Amino acid sequence: MTGNRGLWHWLTTTDHKKIGKLYGVTALAFFVVGGVEALLIRLQLATPNGEILSADAYNQMFTMHATTMVFLVVMPAAAALTNYFLPILIGARDVAFPRLNALSYWIFLFGGLFLTLSFFVGGAPDGGWFGYAPLSTQVPEVVRMDYWALGLLVLGLASVLSSVNFITTVLTLRAPGMTLMRMPVFAWMATVVSFLLLFSLPIITIGLLQVYLDRNLGTAFFSAAGGGDPILWQHLFWLFGHPEVYVLVLPAMGIVSEVLPTFSRKPLFGRPFVIFSGIAIGFMGFGVWAHHMFTAGLGPVAEAAFALTTMFIAVPTGVKIFNWLGTIWGGSLRLKTPMLFSLGFIFLFVIGGLSGVTHSIAPADSQQHDTYYVVAHFHYVLFGGAVFGLFSGVYYWWPKVTGKLLNERIGKLHFWLMFIGMNLTFAPMHILGLNGMPRRTYRYAEGLGLDLWNLVATVGSFTIAASVAVFFWNAYRTAKRGEVAGNDPWDGRTLEWSISSPPPEHNFDVVPVVHSEDDFWHRKYTEDASGNAIPLAASAQADPGHPETIHLPSPSYYPVLSAAGIFVMVVGLVYLPWGLSVVGGGAVVTLWGLFGWSMEPLTREDHG
Amino acid sequence: MIASGHAGVVSILAASPEDQELFVVERQMNGASRRRSVVMIVLAALALAACAGDDPTNLARVVGGDVPQNSLNPAGPTAAKVDSLFWMVLWIATVIFVLVTLALVFVVFRFRERKGRSRTVRQLHGNTRLEIAWTIIPAVILAAVAVPTISTLFEIRAAPDPEDNALEIEVIGHQWWWEFRYPEYGFTTANEMHIPTGRPVYLTLTSADVIHSFWVPRLSGKRDAVPGRLTNILMEADEPGTYIGQCAEFCGLAHADMRQRVFAQTEAEFAAWALAQTEPAALPTEGAAAAGWETFQTQCTSCHAISGTSATSQLAPNLTHFASRTSFAGATLDNTDDHLRQWLRNPSSLVPMWPERNDLAAGRILGMPDLGLTEQQISELVAFLRTLE
């Protein structure tokens, strides 16, 4: 049942690199979907009293735009890069549980398809991406928000399984000599992210379950009429939701921490501090959640406490920014496209981070909350931050994955169009918010003075769309006639550049023995007395490594089968009570998949 | 440059419908004005950056112009306290942004490689003193900012001093309109609130269905109206005037059309208004208006109340003094006969609603249904409603 091509090969793969590609392609597809949803929103808001979208269509658009971008684009894009590169960066051949890895992808894909299905069966979720109760539980007869709750539950499951997998991988499969502190920063950030998801997803799992029960069983967890408390939902959601935003941005920060040193020909300045600030952000991220609830009536003592914790989470963030500046200072900067996106990240994330600090000022937030000022803030950190960081990683690692370099001139066009478009779209939103434009409004009236900046933002959004089209053109063109990359096109510092482009299935012919951070760079260079880099002769670069027999995980169809069963189950759960039989059918499929999986040996044969 | 750019924008609130049409046509025809707008934006941004020493309030007017919901143009002490705190923090943030950007730009230009010729580069690994400095200094700045933040927070959240004789108003959010009750006077109205100037107003908020948020930016920050809970806003208007706002927590289909108007008046004018509101309705006894009252009793009283009559339902806006209001339908529509007629003909044509999902027993009201009224009934109802001064 093996082969290297064809649908069956992709359905049954357990190779982390192929799974990474699956995540990547899926994320890009959803990026287009989410982008179209955004363009429709911007068209509607280009003029006052717009008539492009009805109120109902608009509310579905903004709900799905956010849900898509957060859960179906940024998270899987980071998952794509983590899947592909985490094992290689730590000198491993695969993750700890390859079939579980495949299961995570297929559950994710089916979750995304499940959410998309809603568009075709009566309407997509329309309660906002954080689905405040009791609005989310108000109309049980209409199933849209059941799709939302169940969809997020499914996606959360995929992420928790991934987190267990990645944490176990990092703790147990590092190459000999790769101590935790010698691990690349991207690997560190992926680990912190995995812990964030591990601990935050269970909280919202219960919350979503309670929403589902309120809607389908008549409980009153969040219904005031039944004795419940709508504010409990907000606490449960944001206890997940705030760590989630660090989940979204830390991988990008990890990428920036790899790209800047490479393209400055200097190591990351203050490496341990960058790592520790990432860990600090992870911890502190669990202590700031109620800053999303400053207007909910928590009382001044609670609001003051969360204002303080939120202010202080800016400190480790600042530490990273300053260390990045320290990295490029005194370097020899090659302004290639990956570097441009990382530099753009710094500029844009500083803006987003500072507007975040203004949010932490609780009294001021009473004006900013739920306005376009917030929309501006989070797009600066999520688009200017996470997306720019991810594109930096895409351009940086594209040659390793495909063997070809993306075109530089087209890449620079993409960067500048995206940079200009991004600022044109989201900078005016700060003004719109302060001028009184609330979020999630399908139209705004004439005479509010909101017209000009809305129009500017719409123009900006189409500029972004153009930049994305440029990227796809670059990808296509590179596939047809891209420049061959070779193993190490960037004079890289980390282990992935020591193997071929693309890498062999087993990653390393010989598992490396690691002697320092930036181990690969140290095989190519040494430092003289004043710290300058001196290239080493090629003969000095050979490393015997750590020979061993190579065991590769065999393909398996049980992951995709089990995931398909879960998909069938949640469809059934939407349409109770007659859906109960469907749930049963899906459960049978999943149990068959899990049982077969437990009986199946991990590897069929040895590769010598 | 900025002033002329503003002339290009045009304050539409003051303009007549014909002017608006002209403005739209003008904008479509004038590509040059669009280019000018872009230049204006860029120059405005630069001007903002350059005007480091100017009075922030003036800048706010430049940025906002004639903008009725402008939080940067406070009209009362609560909003003003929040505004000055915000500007203080914004200036600090701007300075930090400028410094970091300058550093970034400087480094990129100074150390960039030319023509693929790399330099020998010192492999600096770090500097512990710098790490300590750039951890401590931001923390100290933040701690300094925290002090006025916390004190302002407690100030604006405090209950009013009994000496100040605050006016108490109860605010109840509904989908998609606001109910205002004046317990000191004993009347209920909808969507339009009158308050006296120079005296604090203490709002107690809750909701009848989902979470809403009451927000009149020029008077105070927003506060959520949560079912099953009570929250508060302390606000005050310095000067008489009209201050508008809208619901700021997504509450469903017509969230964007859930608005409010606050009329700040002198004490005397306010007292006169309040007194008039406490009067029960004077019901008409003849003509179209009387016929309208008959129709009202059969078609409308399951949801609408008129004090002094047997119509007491609280599911929809209290209409006792409907004709005295300047707007209706969540303060989205001006209270004209044309609007009223169209509303009675087909409410969902003016504001999107889902009356088919109404469940009166459970208290779930998602809009006014199309009652299938004849034109005659509509005319009579309009005549009746116009008597409700």
Add this chain to the structure above:
Amino acid sequence: MSAAVHEEHAHDPAHIRKVAMWVFLGSECLLFGTLISTFLLYRTRTGDGPTAAEIFDIPFTSISSFILLMSSLTMVLAHHSTGRKDWRQMRVWLVATALLGMTFLAGQVFEFTGFVEEGLTVTTSPFGSSFFVLTSFHGTHVAVGVLMLLVTALMSYTGRWRPDAGMDVELVGLYWHFVDIVWIVIFTVVYLLGV
């Protein structure tokens, strides 16, 4: 760390699975923590329905808690048997653990049907909702554990039984003890503190 030691320890599949189980249990802590927090918030919101003091039968629940506690003992004995490679004894103790677990579940079912008859259902009040959701979640975890115990016992008969069987039993044991500890917390917080 020398390369040899690292390889021996770190890439051992049994060790890897143990790390994964601990990581997974970390996640489960938050899951039950959220359920317990919800219960704590809602425990006095009894609406028109019975309160904790009115409905709980502490002596009965104490007995079923004791039974679950004993199942942890038999679990330890099962794991101990694998160390001596006494598969027969191991099976005995695994099945004993499963039986004790099933007895506990039977006790839960009996208790809950009683509550329903006395007027506390999942929709009676937030107290009822959060109580039943919390305890049902726990009960489901116990049921999954019973399944794992029986499957492990069964698998030991087949030729697929691996040399590191001790690790499989240890993994099931970790899970089982965790579920037991969660019950101790629930019993204390929900039952004992509730009355």
